Amino acid sequence: MNILGIETSCDETSLSLIKDGEKILNQQTSSSLRYHRKYGGVVPEIASRMHLEVIGFLFEVLWKQSGLTPKDINLVAVTTGPGLLGSLLVGVCFAKAISYALDVSLVGVNHLHGHLYAVFLGEERKKIKFPFIGLVVSGGHTCLFYVRDFLEPYLLGSTLDDACGEVLDKVARVLNLGYPGGPIIERLARKGNPKGIHFNPIKTKNPLDFSFSGVKTAVLYYLKQRGYKIDSLSKSIKVPLGLIRDICASFQEVVFDSLIEKSLLACKLKKVDTVVVGGGVAINNRLREKFFISAKKEKIKVYFSPPQLCLDNASMIAGLGYILFKFGKRDSFTLKIHTD
Numbered sequence: 001m002n003i004l005g006i007e008t009s010c011d012e013t014s015l016s017l018i019k020d021g022e023k024i025l026n027q028q029t030s031s032s033l034r035y036h037r038k039y040g041g042v043v044p045e046i047a048s049r050m051h052l053e054v055i056g057f058l059f060e061v062l063w064k065q066s067g068l069t070p071k072d073i074n075l076v077a078v079t080t081g082p083g084l085l086g087s088l089l090v091g092v093c094f095a096k097a098i099s100y101a102l103d104v105s106l107v108g109v110n111h112l113h114g115h116l117y118a119v120f121l122g123e124e125r126k127k128i129k130f131p132f133i134g135l136v137v138s139g140g141h142t143c144l145f146y147v148r149d150f151l152e153p154y155l156l157g158s159t160l161d162d163a164c165g166e167v168l169d170k171v172a173r174v175l176n177l178g179y180p181g182g183p184i185i186e187r188l189a190r191k192g193n194p195k196g197i198h199f200n201p202i203k204t205k206n207p208l209d210f211s212f213s214g215v216k217t218a219v220l221y222y223l224k225q226r227g228y229k230i231d232s233l234s235k236s237i238k239v240p241l242g243l244i245r246d247i248c249a250s251f252q253e254v255v256f257d258s259l260i261e262k263s264l265l266a267c268k269l270k271k272v273d274t275v276v277v278g279g280g281v282a283i284n285n286r287l288r289e290k291f292f293i294s295a296k297k298e299k300i301k302v303y304f305s306p307p308q309l310c311l312d313n314a315s316m317i318a319g320l321g322y323i324l325f326k327f328g329k330r331d332s333f334t335l336k337i338h339t340d
């Protein structure tokens with residue numbers, strides 16, 4: 001069975017062809033990231049306009065590169081949310097049109113569940129046992145799920161303020177490092193001291209919720225107390241490289257400690273021994289390394305999404321769409337989007 005996946009929830013326009021929910025035949029992704037760079041974050045209007053501009057072109061490239069034709073599709077799977085309203089609409093309208101034109105079934109897919117399914121497109125897929133704790137760490141979300149099956153992952157906790165990717169991006173902006181902040185902070189943190197500066201982790205009422213905005217403010221105050229002037233876009237801030245490295249390492253550490261600690265706590269509370277991690281921040285090697293060490297001590301197994309499938313992509317949507325279809329899910333042309 002060939003599934004066409006469509007993902008346009010944020011700044012990546014991605015189309016993918018997958019065979020039987022497992023084998024990626026071809027994937028075409030275009031990101032509008034470079035247009036958002038000067039604003040230090042995704043601008044929704046720019047993102048939706050770029051989806052419109054490239055989606056038809058990517059569709060053509062997909063067939064050229066895969067050697068298949070649209071007639072070979074048996075199912076269309078599309079992200080319905082959460083995400084940006086205008087962006088989601090482009091993907092869902094496109095999916096409806098293809099499904100109608102080719103007279104094939106349509107399945108709406110939750111983007112966050114898709115990030116967890118990405119782990120099942122990796123080499124370790126056969127080792128993963130249900131139920132597991134799913135951690136989604138991306139630019140827009142930080143969520144913990146209890147996953148008995150992919151039909152209804154149960155949300156255990158999420159961020160009360162910034163998402164973990166968002167907070168990395170925002171701190172990078174304060175330090176005038178560039179966008180997106182996650183990979184830049186990872187690189188600078190490698191030569192910094194993770195214990196160099198103490199930033200307090202934030203406690204939440206539900207221990208499985210997250211909160212990161214306090215740590216972001218702590219970085220801001222740390223700089224202000226040392227006499228660094230921070231304007232709204234910090235265009236002029238000049239912090240010595242050594243100090244930047246220590247801030248990046250210490251700040252990244254406290255964010256990752258919270259992700260790991262809460263995931264392992266969720267395992268304990270739900271009595272499961274497996275964690276599955278997906279989303280853009282899951283690319284981070286420090287996060288992976290720390291997670292494996294802490295989980296091993298608790299006899300918990302951790303599986304990460306393959307690095308090339310951590311960022312938004314349509315293969316995870318096509319793959320999960322196939323699973324949902326097998327469970328009997330079908331959607332009509334009244335399929336709606338949801339922004340959260």
Ligand code: AMP
Pocket residue numbers: 010137138139140164165166168169180181182183186279280281282283284285310311312
């Ligand atoms: P997504 O929302 O899943 O598309 O992921 C985008 C987010 O992932 C952004 O907030 C990035 O800063 C973050 N990100 C990308 N690469 C890394 C990395 N190497 N380390 C930490 N965060 C990253």
Ligand code: MG
Pocket residue numbers: 010011012139311312
């Ligand atoms: Mg993205």
